[in-house]
Amino acid sequence: MAVLVGAVLGSFLNVCIYRLPRGLSIVYPASRCPHCHTPIKWWQNIPILSFFLLKGRCSWCQTPISFRYPLVEAISAAVTLMVVVQGGSILHMIWAEGFLLSLIVAFFVDIDFQIIPDSISLGGIVWGILGSFAGASLIPSAQMGLGILVCGGIFLAIALLVPHGMGGGDVKLAAMFGANLGLTKGLLAMFLGICYGSVIGVLLLAFKIKGRKDRIPFGPFLVLGAYTTYLWGGEIIRWYLGLTGF
16 A cells, blocks of 8 residues: 555656646646647556556657656655655654655756755755654754754855855755754765765766766755665664764
């Protein structure tokens, strides 16, 4: 059931990924081919399965359908299964699902447009605040408040002091981490994101996939850092404290 629900939510995430950066409504009109604008029938919109039934092409104009659509649906299904398996209260699972799935949207939108929609980052901050006060995120309100100020403040300082060093979307995404993960884990997510970005960026340059003047979106690396922190943040922090003797 978790996989089925996650796949359906993934189909909605695909709508958000396509429409939010284009300023389109995510509610109306109903799903349609982005090329010929023909409305999609229900059996053509079954998550994951329909992509293969249609052989990866629109049934009307035969335009290829991006493999990203079933990929996002599969990732969403896996994330939802992970949240349910980890367990916790219903409120905790709802908070975790909302936080983690919204990061999937941020990941792919930033790759395509090099922006992170405010509806995701600012909405995610509100989600974290609500989750903290409801006890869903298990983050005390003081930790949540400090997380927003410190995590967002660090990236804001970089953005102000270093030209083109940090985008506004990254600043708000960092504040979103603080709201949902708290101060300590929010900082860890940012640090891991920087590590991922440095290593992958060097590899992209080394293999000449990207040039020195090419812009590489930073948001996806931050999202990877947040996912790593959500899954293993406690273990990483305890390991680090053990090394330093604290």
